Amino acid sequence: MAKYKLAWLPGDGIGVDVLDATQIVLKRIALDAEYIPGDIGWEFWCREGEALPQRTIDLLRNVDAAMFGAITSKPVKAAEAELVPELRGQGLVYRSPIVRMRQMFDLYICLRPCKAYPGNPLNYRDDIDLVVFRENTEDLYSGVEFNPVPAELAEVLLKLSKPFAAFREYPLDQLAISSKIVTRKGSERIIRAAFEFARQHHRRKVTVIHKANVVRATEGMFLDIAREVHQDFPEIEMDDANVDAICMWLLKNPGNYDVLVATNMFGDIISDLAAQMVGGLGFGCSGNISENLGVFEPSHGSAPKYAGQYKVNPIATILSARMMLDWLGETDKAAAIERAVAAVIQEGQIRTYDMGGSHSTLEMGEAIAAKL
Ligand code: NAI
Ligand code: MG
Numbered sequence: 001m002a003k004y005k006l007a008w009l010p011g012d013g014i015g016v017d018v019l020d021a022t023q024i025v026l027k028r029i030a031l032d033a034e035y036i037p038g039d040i041g042w043e044f045w046c047r048e049g050e051a052l053p054q055r056t057i058d059l060l061r062n063v064d065a066a067m068f069g070a071i072t073s074k075p076v077k078a079a080e081a082e083l084v085p086e087l088r089g090q091g092l093v094y095r096s097p098i099v100r101m102r103q104m105f106d107l108y109i110c111l112r113p114c115k116a117y118p119g120n121p122l123n124y125r126d127d128i129d130l131v132v133f134r135e136n137t138e139d140l141y142s143g144v145e146f147n148p149v150p151a152e153l154a155e156v157l158l159k160l161s162k163p164f165a166a167f168r169e170y171p172l173d174q175l176a177i178s179s180k181i182v183t184r185k186g187s188e189r190i191i192r193a194a195f196e197f198a199r200q201h202h203r204r205k206v207t208v209i210h211k212a213n214v215v216r217a218t219e220g221m222f223l224d225i226a227r228e229v230h231q232d233f234p235e236i237e238m239d240d241a242n243v244d245a246i247c248m249w250l251l252k253n254p255g256n257y258d259v260l261v262a263t264n265m266f267g268d269i270i271s272d273l274a275a276q277m278v279g280g281l282g283f284g285c286s287g288n289i290s291e292n293l294g295v296f297e298p299s300h301g302s303a304p305k306y307a308g309q310y311k312v313n314p315i316a317t318i319l320s321a322r323m324m325l326d327w328l329g330e331t332d333k334a335a336a337i338e339r340a341v342a343a344v345i346q347e348g349q350i351r352t353y354d355m356g357g358s359h360s361t362l363e364m365g366e367a368i369a370a371k372l
Pocket of ligand 2: 268272
């Protein structure tokens with residue numbers, strides 16, 4: 001029996017292309033794993049009314065980790081129209097399979113390392129080596145939303161809000177509410193994960209990103225908890241910054257930052273900013289992680305216009321596979337992949353279109369594999 005069971009979930013569009021290239025690299029490094037293909041994405045929504053079928057959920061319960069490509073999502077009305085005729089009109093609602101996976105398996109860490117590899121023509125600067133820890137299950141993504149707002153809720157809000165709250169001036173049927181729900185447990189575990197990572201990887205500093213001065217209840221609690229957790233990691237420096245300020249500081253002095261941690265939405269925004277500074281979507285790797293399961297994926301989507309053309313950059317996905325190996329404890333193999341990616345970028349002989357070249361997705365995968 002193989003040492004690891006891995007779910008292999010290409011999904012839609014270029015998800016297939018980039019996972020094919022990643023397979024070349026994992027084969028070459030001889031990871032002792034069984035790769036079990038799983039169904040996810042648009043095709044399964046259209047045919048079965050479910051983008052994350054039960055059999056895929058069962059598969060995820062029985063594996064050590066998963067590699068995931070990308071999926072296509074469409075707005076609710078368009079999604080309904082693409083169902084096979086026998087499933088239309090039954091009130092089936094399209095739900096993002098990624099968000100469901102995160103919630104169902106409580107994948108509370110969204111980990112996104114952003115490193116400027118020397119020689120990458122897309123680097124914004126060369127002194128960037130950031131690791132973003134984004135809380136992945138709560139905050140504004142809790143799904144507690146109202147538009148219109150039910151009368152009973154509006155009444156409670158009128159009763160409990162400050163007299164100067166702007167919304168009080170308007171008719172109650174004009175309100176829309178998305179709730180920012182943050183828990184002590186959710187905050188503590190993501191902050192602790194960031195500090196543990198810093199300790200394990202000999203990183204010097206954790207920067208807590210927040211908006212505690214204005215969004216006091218949730219962001220203020222997040223910052224307070226960070227200060228508490230920091231007590232357990234005296235050898236690591238902690239600082240904090242407002243989310244708006246950090247956008248400026250990251251652009252000005254990226255070398256001053258190391259590990260970053262934030263609640264869900266601020267983390268989402270900061271991770272895209274950081275990814276763009278090191279080459280954009282072709283380089284943005286990520287892991288959705290809990291103690292029991294890790295789902296690793298490039299941060300880009302299915303880019304339908306390039307689907308099946310084997311044109312896009314697989315480095316984001318290959319670096320995600322590298323994260324998976326680290327998470328599994330295969331640190332030597334992970335480091336080897338990292339070195340191989342760095343060498344191919346540095347040499348600059350093989351480049352996909354986004355890097356200014358014309359090599360294919362698979363040629364990039366082969367070039368990286370050849371360095372192993
Ligand atoms: P996208 O990320 O799929 O692509 C946007 C553009 O970025 C592409 O047209 C391409 O020019 C470039 N690009 C993306 N990946 C690249 C790569 N590996 N190498 C080089 N260039 C790359 O975003 P878009 O077009 O907004 O969304 C397409 C579909 O993907 C939508 O249905 C969207 O809902 C879905 N999506 C899925 C995600 C996921 O599966 N995690 C994340 C983001 C979007
Ligand atoms: Mg995003």
